[in-house]
Amino acid sequence: MDISFKAILIQGMLGLNNGAFYAMLSLGLAVIFGLLNIVNFAHGAFYMLGAFAALIGLTQLGGWIGMPDLQINFWWALLLAPLFVGLLGVLVDRTMLKRLAGLDHLYGLLLTFGIALVLQGLFTNYYNTAGTPYPGKPEMLDGVVNLGFMFFPKYRLFALVFSLLVCLLTWYLIERTKLGAILRAGTENPDLVQALGINVPLLITLTYGFGVGLAALAGVLAAPIYSVSPLMGAELIIVVFAVVVIGGMGSIMGAIVTGLGLGMIEGITKVVYPPASSTVVFIIMAIVLLVRPAGLFGRE
Amino acid sequence: MNRWLWIILIALGLVAPYVLYPVFVMKLLCFALFACAFNLLLGYTGLLSFGHAAFFGAAAYAAGHSIKVWGFPTELGILTGTLVACLLGVVFGKLAIRRQGIYFAMVTLALAQIVYFVALKSSFTGGEDGLQGVPRGRLLGFIDLNDSLNMYYFVLAIFLFGFWLIARIVDSPFGQVLKAIRENEPRALSLGYDVSRFKLIAFVLSATLSGLAGATKAVVFQFASLTDVNWATSGEVVLMTLVGGVGTITGPMVGAFTVVSLHSRLSWMGSWVTVIVGITFIVCVLVFRRGIVGELQELLRRLRGRPTRARPAAAAQPQATKREA
Numbered sequence: 001m002d003i004s005f006k007a008i009l010i011q012g013m014l015g016l017n018n019g020a021f022y023a024m025l026s027l028g029l030a031v032i033f034g035l036l037n038i039v040n041f042a043h044g045a046f047y048m049l050g051a052f053a054a055l056i057g058l059t060q061l062g063g064w065i066g067m068p069d070l071q072i073n074f075w076w077a078l079l080l081a082p083l084f085v086g087l088l089g090v091l092v093d094r095t096m097l098k099r100l101a102g103l104d105h106l107y108g109l110l111l112t113f114g115i116a117l118v119l120q121g122l123f124t125n126y127y128n129t130a131g132t133p134y135p136g137k138p139e140m141l142d143g144v145v146n147l148g149f150m151f152f153p154k155y156r157l158f159a160l161v162f163s164l165l166v167c168l169l170t171w172y173l174i175e176r177t178k179l180g181a182i183l184r185a186g187t188e189n190p191d192l193v194q195a196l197g198i199n200v201p202l203l204i205t206l207t208y209g210f211g212v213g214l215a216a217l218a219g220v221l222a223a224p225i226y227s228v229s230p231l232m233g234a235e236l237i238i239v240v241f242a243v244v245v246i247g248g249m250g251s252i253m254g255a256i257v258t259g260l261g262l263g264m265i266e267g268i269t270k271v272v273y274p275p276a277s278s279t280v281v282f283i284i285m286a287i288v289l290l291v292r293p294a295g296l297f298g299r300e
Numbered sequence: 301m302n303r304w305l306w307i308i309l310i311a312l313g314l315v316a317p318y319v320l321y322p323v324f325v326m327k328l329l330c331f332a333l334f335a336c337a338f339n340l341l342l343g344y345t346g347l348l349s350f351g352h353a354a355f356f357g358a359a360a361y362a363a364g365h366s367i368k369v370w371g372f373p374t375e376l377g378i379l380t381g382t383l384v385a386c387l388l389g390v391v392f393g394k395l396a397i398r399r400q401g402i403y404f405a406m407v408t409l410a411l412a413q414i415v416y417f418v419a420l421k422s423s424f425t426g427g428e429d430g431l432q433g434v435p436r437g438r439l440l441g442f443i444d445l446n447d448s449l450n451m452y453y454f455v456l457a458i459f460l461f462g463f464w465l466i467a468r469i470v471d472s473p474f475g476q477v478l479k480a481i482r483e484n485e486p487r488a489l490s491l492g493y494d495v496s497r498f499k500l501i502a503f504v505l506s507a508t509l510s511g512l513a514g515a516t517k518a519v520v521f522q523f524a525s526l527t528d529v530n531w532a533t534s535g536e537v538v539l540m541t542l543v544g545g546v547g548t549i550t551g552p553m554v555g556a557f558t559v560v561s562l563h564s565r566l567s568w569m570g571s572w573v574t575v576i577v578g579i580t581f582i583v584c585v586l587v588f589r590r591g592i593v594g595e596l597q598e599l600l601r602r603l604r605g606r607p608t609r610a611r612p613a614a615a616a617q618p619q620a621t622k623r624e625a
Contacts, residue, residue: 039402099586105402106348107585110542113535114581121574238531242410245403275421282414286395289407293398 007271010150015267016260017156017225020163021047023259024218025240027170028211030249034187035207038097038108044237045119046085046212050219051134051228052123053081058136074136074224081220086213093208098201116234123230131227159221166217167256174252183207242285248298258296305550309463313456322448323520328560329459330517335540335552336466337509342538343547344470345502346482350405350534351392351412352510357529358415359385359511360518361425364434367519369424374437374445378458378515385511386504388415393503397496409531416529430525434518451520458516462509467549469505478502510537539577542584545591554592 025043032040057072057080072080092115100107141155174180186193186203194200219233226232247258262281270277288296316325334356341347363381366372372380396407419425426432436445445451469475477498480488489495518524527533536559544555562580566573584591590598 033402039406096582096586103589106405107589109348109350109402109405110538111582111585113538114578114585117535117578117581118575119578121571121576121578124571124574234531238409238413241406242413245399245406245410279414279417282410285407285410286414289395289398 006150008268011267011271012264013147013150013152013267014156015264015270017160017263018266019260019263020160020167021218021222021236021259022240022243022263023167023256024163024214025236026243026247026255026259027167027252028214029240029244030252030255031170031174031183032208032211033249035183035190035204036093036097036108037105038100038112039105039241040208040211041109041112041237042092042115042119043112043212043215043240044233044235045116046089046215046233047219047222047236048123048228048230048233049085049088049119050081050216051223051232052127052219053077053084053216054136054220054223055132055134055228057081058134071136074138074220077136077220078217082213082217085216085219086209089212090205090209092212093205097208098205116237120230120234127228127230129229129231131229131232133227134223137224155224159225163218163221166214170214171252171256239281242281246281246285246288246295248295250295251297254297310460313460317449317452322452324564326452326455326520327517328557329455330513330520331537331540331560332553332556333459333462333516334510334513335537335544335556336463337506337513338537339541339546339548339552340466340469340509341502341506342541343551344475344482345478345499346485347499347503348405348538349396349408349503349506350531350538351408351410352507352537353529353531353533354392354412354415355385355388355507355510356514356517356533356537357419357524357526358388359514360524360528361419361431363515364431364518364524365424367437368431368434373441374439374519377437378512378519381515381518382508382511385514386508389504389507389511390500393500393507397499397503409534412529412531412534416526416531419526419529425524428526430523431518432523434522434524436519436522445519455516455520458512462512463553466509470549474498474501536577539581539584541591543580543588543591545594545597546589548591548593548597551591551593558592 025047029040029043032038032043054072054074054077057077058074059071061072062068062070096111096115097108100111137155141158143154144151145154145157147157172180174183182193182198182203186198186200190200222232243259243262244255246262247254249255262284265284266277266280269280276283292298313329334352338349338352341349359381361381362384363377366380367374367377392408392411395411396404399407420427424431436451438444439450439454443450443454445454470478477488477493480491480493481495481498485495488498514524514528517528540555540559541552542555543558544553545551559577562576563573566576569576588595
């Protein structure tokens with residue numbers, strides 16, 4: 001075989017970028033599922049929305065509101081887009097998801113699937129499905145860095161480190177703080193937590209907002225790497241579902257590790273056997289189901 | 301099963317091609333069979349598969365390829381497609397039933413994506429162009445299927461056979477066990493039923509009949525394309541079942557007619573159709589969970605003064621509520 005070790009290393013590193021996005025998305029899915037009992041099919045759509053919020057904020061928003069000079073740059077988008085999408089999530093939860101309390105799981109999946117279709121359809125009407133490049137990559141992140149064994153694009157390194165930090169911060173928030181303790185207690189026994197005087201419905205709504213905000217943040221980070229397209233979320237969410245099945249939704253750290261690992265494997269597959277690169281995650285899922293049906297970090 | 305229903309169904313089927321465009325009615329029948337097969341799993345076993353397009357599409361490709369390239373007679377080609385869907389159903393089913401509840405939907409969706417990528421990358425499927433120019437051929441060697449009425453009655457026969465089989469399965473003792481599993485899986489297990497085996501058989505039957513629908517579709521339209529295996533098609537069949545009424549025998553058929561007609565009426569709207577489909581999903585889940593047929597049954601029941609069913613069939617499992625605020 002004429003595949004150099006270096007090529008594998010490079011693709012593995014590039015794959016880590018994707019892996020970090022998988023981790024952020026599956027993290028949000030796991031947190032939402034824990035408290036709402038809903039598998040959020042719209043997660044990919046909110047990721048797409050985050051990327052579009054960054055793109056529109058930079059290129060179009062000023063024109064719409066009559067201030068052509070207004071441009072929301074990348075750094076502001078990193079803050080504002082998740083906030084905006086999170087608020088939208090709060091709205092979605094309060095108007096729709098709330099009404100599913102007590103129904104079978106599958107209705108949550110179907111409802112959020114509908115939401116995903118609406119968002120995706122709306123953007124398909126106004127934007128090219130082939131994708132629009134995001135022109136606002138900060139200048140200081142242009143170029144490459146020498147990592148010793150390879151040259152790595154600065155922006156990708158930034159996105160990787162940033163998303164890892166967000167993942168670890170989320171882990172800390174949930175596993176090590178008081179708020180996280182309440183959240184975990186709410187997952188185990190909401191009635192009891194409510195009886196202790198905590199506003200569980202509010203907690204649930206904010207959790208949903210936080211989860212989809214995380215997806216939007218991943219979307220903003222992805223915008224300068226991939227082109228922004230209405231379908232970018234739909235393709236991603238199915239892979240993320242497979243990641244969730246492999247990792248199991250029980251453990252936060254499990255979700256992070258699984259996401260990163262699979263992103264890397266996917267990248268390496270691009271060098272070793274290119275035709276399988278888009279299916280390798282699903283094949284691994286099938287193998288995991290055979291060997292460890294509950295998932296790598298799952299408890300059923 | 302109600303005899304009058306059969307008489308009406310057959311009468312409508314016989315007259316339809318003289319009232320409506322035959323190809324359109326054939327499309328309706330293919331999707332109606334697909335939705336009925338899907339409902340066998342969702343409505344009567346309580347399992348939500350989000351990957352049924354894999355069976356529909358794989359069968360369409362297999363039927364198209366065997367007829368066009370290997371020169372199989374039409375009926376054998378359709379059988380080949382159905383068989384492929386059946387085998388795929390065994391593999392997917394064995395994997396998917398290892399996980400319960402909501403994971404089941406995610407697993408089936410992910411597995412179906414493998415089929416999609418194989419169809420996209422392989423050479424025999426024609427990739428993005430799809431498999432085109434499948435000849436309709438002659439049925440039993442002498443009935444020319446290029447004549448649209450001949451083709452129509454052949455499709456009608458396939459549909460009625462499939463629908464009869466599903467109705468028969470649902471009414472059989474086997475079907476009763478499936479319903480028991482849907483209502484209360486632990487209880488069915490404790491009564492000594494091998495729940496996994498029943499689920500697998502239901503899954504394979506549903507996959508096989510979905511394949512029959514897909515293979516027939518490939519012959520009617522003379523092509524198989526990536527749309528047939530796409531996740532959007534999996535979503536579409538869920539919608540048809542939901543609109544018509546989950547867990548009712550005629551619901552999916554009514555739903556399929558509604559959704560297919562909606563698509564053909566609104567085709568001028570481009571991608572706004574996706575938005576409308578999405579809104580339909582949301583409305584159905586929030587306020588219309590019984591579906592058209594389910595609501596009608598409920599109305600009849602109320603008119604006769606019988607007690608109402610508290611919740612639609614698929615939502616029968618009680619579970620802890622997290623917010624009754």
